[in-house]
Amino acid sequence: SYVLTQPPSVSVAPGKTARITCGGNNIGSKSVHWYQQKPGQAPVLVIYYDSDRPSGIPERFSGSNSGNTATLTISRVEAGDEADYYCQVWDSSSDHFVVFGGGTKLTVL
């Protein structure tokens, strides 16, 4: 089955730019979606279809996808952005199912 690899943790100072990667074999050929999850809360969709933002998500959140890496970029990071972030794709290569990355803990220093 398809595997998505994320770094366990990323740290960034307030006001700086955070980049969270999601690696997968030829992931650029897939559509990648990103979720933010704060402690004790359900995940929230922040990016879908590689780079689209749902309504209500700040423009500071952006996404890109090419080759073997998809990236979630958070500009001008705020303390409230501290959370776990998960990437997700639809694996239609064999069995058809949703695959999540292992998640990345974003710490705002």
Place this chain on the structure above:
Amino acid sequence: QVQLQESGPGLVKPSQTLSLTCTVSGGSISSGSYYWSWIRQPAGKGLEWIGRIYTSGSTNYNPSLKSRVTISVDTSKNQFSLKLSSVTAADTAVYYCARERGGDYYDSTGRGYYYYYMDVWGKGTTVTVSS
């Protein structure tokens, strides 16, 4: 604004069947081209997709759980349900229901692909497997 709410027993004994229901409010479960999904998350760990159902009854399941999972839908009650059989302590987790939507796209060669993502989530319910 569609909202989802999970319900069901918070404690299940080993070897028994875990049963959860997700109630959809603020819209009809039958309207639109949506799938209705279950996802779980063990404490301190990542998200695991369990499976999904379309209102036609068509289902997809995570291969690692397929032999133990049944997802069903009751459109008259605007609900869908999860049954997970032969549970063990490893099935202890927060269980979320979610609305899944998607579309298709084509690469530069003209090959078509589907994509799906979860745009509405329930708050989650904790299920503990213990005797």
